[in-house]
Amino acid sequence: MDQTVKVALAQLDLTVGAVAHNADKIIASASRARDELRADLVVFPELSVCGYPPEDLLLHAGLRDGVESAVRNIRDSVFGIAILIGFPEYEADDIYNSCAVFEDGKVVAHYRKHLLPNYSVFDEKRYFTEGKDASVFTLKGIRIGLNICEDVWSPAPIAAARTAGAECVIAINGSPYELASQANREAEVQRRIGEARVPVVYVNMVGGQDELVFDGGSFVMAADGEIAFRAPAFDEGLHCVALTGTVRGVVPEAGQIANSSQDEARIYKALVTGTRDYINKHGFPGVILGLSGGIDSALVATIACDAIGADRVRAVMMPFRYTSNMSQEDAAQQAAALGIRYDVIPIEPMYEATITQLQPVLGDSEPDATEENIQARCRGLLLMAISNKTGRMLLTTGNKSEMAVGYATLYGDMAGGFAPIKDCSKTLVYRLARYRNTLGDAIPERVITRPPSAELRPDQKDSDSLPDYDVLDPILEAFIEEDLSVAEITARGYDRDTVIRILGMVKRNEYKRRQAPPGVRISGRAFGRDWRYPITSGYRFPTES
Numbered sequence: 001m002d003q004t005v006k007v008a009l010a011q012l013d014l015t016v017g018a019v020a021h022n023a024d025k026i027i028a029s030a031s032r033a034r035d036e037l038r039a040d041l042v043v044f045p046e047l048s049v050c051g052y053p054p055e056d057l058l059l060h061a062g063l064r065d066g067v068e069s070a071v072r073n074i075r076d077s078v079f080g081i082a083i084l085i086g087f088p089e090y091e092a093d094d095i096y097n098s099c100a101v102f103e104d105g106k107v108v109a110h111y112r113k114h115l116l117p118n119y120s121v122f123d124e125k126r127y128f129t130e131g132k133d134a135s136v137f138t139l140k141g142i143r144i145g146l147n148i149c150e151d152v153w154s155p156a157p158i159a160a161a162r163t164a165g166a167e168c169v170i171a172i173n174g175s176p177y178e179l180a181s182q183a184n185r186e187a188e189v190q191r192r193i194g195e196a197r198v199p200v201v202y203v204n205m206v207g208g209q210d211e212l213v214f215d216g217g218s219f220v221m222a223a224d225g226e227i228a229f230r231a232p233a234f235d236e237g238l239h240c241v242a243l244t245g246t247v248r249g250v251v252p253e254a255g256q257i258a259n260s261s262q263d264e265a266r267i268y269k270a271l272v273t274g275t276r277d278y279i280n281k282h283g284f285p286g287v288i289l290g291l292s293g294g295i296d297s298a299l300v301a302t303i304a305c306d307a308i309g310a311d312r313v314r315a316v317m318m319p320f321r322y323t324s325n326m327s328q329e330d331a332a333q334q335a336a337a338l339g340i341r342y343d344v345i346p347i348e349p350m351y352e353a354t355i356t357q358l359q360p361v362l363g364d365s366e367p368d369a370t371e372e373n374i375q376a377r378c379r380g381l382l383l384m385a386i387s388n389k390t391g392r393m394l395l396t397t398g399n400k401s402e403m404a405v406g407y408a409t410l411y412g413d414m415a416g417g418f419a420p421i422k423d424c425s426k427t428l429v430y431r432l433a434r435y436r437n438t439l440g441d442a443i444p445e446r447v448i449t450r451p452p453s454a455e456l457r458p459d460q461k462d463s464d465s466l467p468d469y470d471v472l473d474p475i476l477e478a479f480i481e482e483d484l485s486v487a488e489i490t491a492r493g494y495d496r497d498t499v500i501r502i503l504g505m506v507k508r509n510e511y512k513r514r515q516a517p518p519g520v521r522i523s524g525r526a527f528g529r530d531w532r533y534p535i536t537s538g539y540r541f542p543t544e545s
Contacts, residue, residue, distance in 0.1 A: 003141035003245040007170075008033035008042040008238050011216045011231050013207030015281055016051030017063065023049060023070035026085060027077050029238060034081035037240040041082040041139055045172050045205035046149050047097065049074070049087035052174030052205065053212070058127045064090050075102045082108065082139060086148065086172050094129040099148060099172055101137055109137035113148035114157045120530045121176060121212060121521070124150075134160040142245045145198075147171040152202070153188050155195050162196045168243060168250040169196070173204040177215035177270050178524055182233070182260045185217070190225045199223045199252050201241070206234055208277030211521045211528045213270045217260065220252045229255035234269045264435035267428070267522055268303075274520035275420045276307035279393060286312030288386050289395040290379055290413070291335060291342070293317070293327025295447055296421060297397040298334055299433050302442045303420050304395060310339040314392060317344045318379045320351065322458060330444045337442060350378040372454075376412025384415055393417040396517055401426040401469060403516060403527055404476045405502065406509030407454075414516055422519025423526040425476065426452070426469040467498055475502050481525045486541050503541050510535045 010029045014022045026044055033042035046052055049070050050063065057063045071087050082103040089098035089112065097116070101109035112131025116124035134157075135146045145166025151157035152171045161169050175185060189200050199222050206216040220229040220241050229241050229252065242253035279287060287304050291297050297315075304313045317331045328344075335342035354374050362370075387394040396416035398408045400423050408414050421429060433443050452469075453461050466472055475494055478484045479502075486503065490496045513527050514535060525531060 005041060005140045005142050005144075005243045005245075006037065006039045006240055007201060007243060008037050008039035008240050009201065009203045009218045009220075009231060010042055010044045010048075011204065011206055011218045011235070011237050011239065012045065012048070013214075013236050013277065014045070014048055014051045014205060015207075016054050016209055017057050019050055019063065019066040019070045022051060023073055026074055026083075030074075030078045030081055030083050033238055033240070037238060039081060039240050041084065041101075042238075043084045043170055043172060043201065043203045044086060045203055046086045046099075046174035047088060048085050048172075048205070051209065052214075053121075053123075053209070054088065055123070055127075058088055058095055064088075071100075075100075075107070076105055078102065079104050084109075084146075084170065084172065086174075088128075095127055096131055097124065097128045097148060098131070099146060101146075109135050109144075109146060111135035111146040111148065113151060114160075115150040115154055117150045120525070122150075134164040134166075136161060136164045136166045142243060142250055143167045145169040149173040149175060152192050152200070155192065158192045158196045158198075158200075162198060166198060167245065168199045168201065170201045170203070173202060174214065175204050176212040176521070178522060179267070180262050181215065182217045183262065186219065186221070186227065186260075189219075189221055193221055193223060193225050197223050197249075199228075199243070199250055201243075201252075206236055206273070208274035208281070208520070210278070211274075211518045211526065213274035213277075213520055213522075215266075215270060215273075217258075220255075222252050223249055227257055228252040230257045230260060232258040233260070233266060234273050264431050267424075268432055268435055270522050271303050271420050271424075271432075271520050272307045275303055275395075275418065278418050278518075279308055279312075282393070284391065284393040286314065286390075286392045287395050288314045288316065288383060288390070288392045289397060289416075290383055291315035291317055291331045292397075293324075293329075293331040293447065295429055295433060295443075295452060296399055298330075298443045298447045299429055299436070300395055300397045300420050301334065301338060301340065302433075302436055305338050305340065305442075312392075313338070313340045314386070314390075315340055315342050316383060316386065317342065318347050318382060319344065320347050320375055322375075326446065326450065330447050333444050334442070334447070337444075345382055347375060347378040347382070350381070351375060354378065373409045373412060376409035380409075380412045380415035387417075395420060396422075396519075398422065398516075399424050399426050399429050400523075400527070401466075401473055401476060403513055404480065404509075405466060405472075405505040406512050407466060408512065408516075410512055410515060414512065416517050419517045419519030422516065422528075423522045425473040427473045467502070471498070472502060475499055476506070479503055479506065480531070481523055500541055507533070507537065507539070507541075510537075
């Protein structure tokens, strides 16, 4: 007679370092999986006990004590269902990225991650020791092998599980979102299945952790490489899938298959999720931002409202002599449409006082970027004062294009605690604004269609200082995300002098980016933990004079 195991996939949002809280959430979810879903096994993501990635917290003796206590608590508290959890395992001077299966207070399986990623945003070789052995356990007659995240990106670990007798493999993951991440994961698992010929249950976490955002997308893939189940992206949930052992092997029951398209909707949800969790996990009562009437602040204000609700979002317009009536009208219109508190604080008196104080030192020199930066810094001072007084975190509104070339002011518009669109190019900002308006008008049409301007001098346009964004952004992407040379980028049809100029701007402004707040990572290479260019560098791009 065929044997069936009901497996609950616990796609959860866990918090790094909140060990006791995570343990309570794991125990509660296991109870739900047992009582409501009638599951035989509940599976949690990679390092679910401590959250992912814990970074140097792993080296703290207090975290070790907390993790070991939490693992014992979970083992001794969950009965009537098998439970698979991930946790850092300490043994003498070694730390392993481990998982274990408990059933009625007993350890029935134990596994240590074999492959430790050490590229992009991953730094696991700094902390963990590689595991060596396969692990297979039997539940209701079905032999189940274990893998952890990076293990499924190489043939050896799943092959070892298959050799040890596994009829299916469960892989627990802490796989962060980036463009095309879901398609890449599924393609890689499909390759492993083509080699091992066993179904794979892939469980991923959701939620934001500093710059990273995890999109879930947990799935089950049958031994023929077809998707049998896929959980919705970015949503917490317990999802049950039946695995039936037959004479032809283990067959997963067909279930819901959530959409996995990599479009603006998924990117926007990543930005909302990352912003929401950064605010809430830090315990901020709300946020504040400068609403200028431009596209960037308009999108950030909308993301904030979608993340935490309009009642927790405040906006301030800070006009100056160069601020157009159009900008003031559009900012007020959007604030009203979103239902957020909106204040207007002119900066003219602050600016004039600053210029007067500086006159004995600077004299009557011709205006230049100094005066433009003073405007931005007056605004930053006002916003930070409101942030300090109210406890609301200040959101910055700069995009990736600006951050790349330094089109931003230190201690001015770069001041703040979190940058929701930091990894979004200007062209993507426009696409996201148009997408969001398909869900309900939030951003005035004129904000989207007017030429972008910082409005720091008369009749200023971004194009005065930068190439058009449809030229700038592809060049930046080719350099930042693809590491292409000047010659390779020029071969794509771009003017060589323009390419050299843009790449030089990127190089010169690394010192600014080091002082920028964290923001949601959505691309294959964001400014932050996976961008490590030197500030002091004698390197010159080939043919650069």
